Amino acid sequence: MxxxxxxxxxxxxxxxxxKLKISVAMESEEWEAxxxxxxxxxxxxxxxxxxxxxxxxxxxxIRFLCTVLQGFDLLSNVLPKNFILIAWNTxxxxxxxxxxxxVIEFSQxxxxxxxxxxxxxxxxxSHDMNISSLLPVLHMFKLLLDSSDQLExxxxxxxxxxxxxxxSLQQNNEDQTTLLMLQVLNQIVQKRLLEPRxxxxxxxxxxxxxxxxxxxxxxxxxxxxxxxxxxxTILYSMLNNYSKVIITALPSYISCVSHLMHSVMSGSQxxxxxxxELNRCAQDLERLLASLSRNKIDVCRMAPFIVxxxxxxxxxxxxxxxxxxxxxxxxxxxxxxxxxxxxxxLYTTLPDDLKEVFKSFHSxxxxxxxxxxxx
Numbered sequence: 001m002x003x004x005x006x007x008x009x010x011x012x013x014x015x016x017x018x019k020l021k022i023s024v025a026m027e028s029e030e031w032e033a034x035x036x037x038x039x040x041x042x043x044x045x046x047x048x049x050x051x052x053x054x055x056x057x058x059x060x061x062i063r064f065l066c067t068v069l070q071g072f073d074l075l076s077n078v079l080p081k082n083f084i085l086i087a088w089n090t091x092x093x094x095x096x097x098x099x100x101x102x103v104i105e106f107s108q109x110x111x112x113x114x115x116x117x118x119x120x121x122x123x124x125x126s127h128d129m130n131i132s133s134l135l136p137v138l139h140m141f142k143l144l145l146d147s148s149d150q151l152e153x154x155x156x157x158x159x160x161x162x163x164x165x166x167x168s169l170q171q172n173n174e175d176q177t178t179l180l181m182l183q184v185l186n187q188i189v190q191k192r193l194l195e196p197r198x199x200x201x202x203x204x205x206x207x208x209x210x211x212x213x214x215x216x217x218x219x220x221x222x223x224x225x226x227x228x229x230x231x232x233t234i235l236y237s238m239l240n241n242y243s244k245v246i247i248t249a250l251p252s253y254i255s256c257v258s259h260l261m262h263s264v265m266s267g268s269q270x271x272x273x274x275x276x277e278l279n280r281c282a283q284d285l286e287r288l289l290a291s292l293s294r295n296k297i298d299v300c301r302m303a304p305f306i307v308x309x310x311x312x313x314x315x316x317x318x319x320x321x322x323x324x325x326x327x328x329x330x331x332x333x334x335x336x337x338x339x340x341x342x343x344x345x346l347y348t349t350l351p352d353d354l355k356e357v358f359k360s361f362h363s364x365x366x367x368x369x370x371x372x373x374x375x
Contacts, residue, residue: 229281308350
């Protein structure tokens with residue numbers, strides 16, 4: 001019997017690669033006699049090991065299973081019937097802690113050899129998973145979204161994955177996990193795979209991220225600019241792909257925008273602020289404001305409130321000139337939507353000490369930005 005020490009597994013992996021490369025038939029009794037015991041003992045050996053803390057061991061195991069998957073069709077006669085389940089469980093265990101392209105390669109190979117029925121079953125189980133167990137499922141789902149061969153399966157899985165992500169967002173406070181969930185949501189939105197009611201569900205999920213991080217949302221654009229960008233991107237995608245749905249929930253959408261505005265404008269006062277990073281966040285917000293202003297008929301009534309929020313933040317914080325310059329075009333786009341009544345409402349709602357600030361801002365708008373019908 002061959003040893004099941006890691007060095008033997010590495011040798012077995014190399015033998016597999018060689019035989020697959022020269023397309024040697026796998027049906028021979030000699031091959032089955034060698035492969036079957038090594039494979040089964042390898043599974044038993046790795047089952048007893050700590051794959052999470054031992055990266056090298058985890059790497060060897062993934063490489064071994066990935067090689068088996070690459071020769072799946074040729075090896076089917078000697079593989080245990082539950083091999084795909086073994087591979088899924090391995091991915092679930094190590095993907096959160098492994099680094100390198102081998103995990104991506106393993107995921108792609110596993111996805112290729114998993115039937116549609118198995119995929120649906122695996123993803124439907126995700127509603128009972130905790131956040132840590134959900135991560136490998138999300139990694140696999142990202143690959144699935146990029147696969148044109150599994151479009152129908154993807155559509156069937158989207159509702160349960162979306163519900164699970166939004167529910168998890170309300171409980172999670174780890175930045176990298178939140179970022180992954182937001183990235184998956186954005187892919188779903190961009191591909192227009194959501195029913196209208198699910199779009200609103202995602203919108204409230206974004207709002208929950210901002211509400212949960214009320215204490216840290218002021219610095220999200222400093223230490224966690226990627227999360228800020230992910231939120232901005234989802235909101236932008238929803239507005240461009242589901243504008244009619246978003247208009248029906250405009251107050252909630254504006255609330256998200258206000259949170260982001262407060263975050264980026266207050267960020268200038270943080271001592272650890274990297275202005276270039278903060279300005280990228282401001283650029284994301286400006287793009288969002290400009291896109292919002294294109295829905296003129298529906299947004300014109302809400303525009304004064306967004307401008308009011310901006311004026312309030314200008315008075316409350318010492319905003320870096322670069323950030324102010326980046327945001328100004330987006331605010332001007334919204335100010336362009338305000339008619340005489342809207343401007344009167346805006347002016348009335350401002351405290352006395354902010355009215356002069358608004359007058360100065362509006363004067364600058366009229367002088368340098370407002371279209372006057374001349375070319």
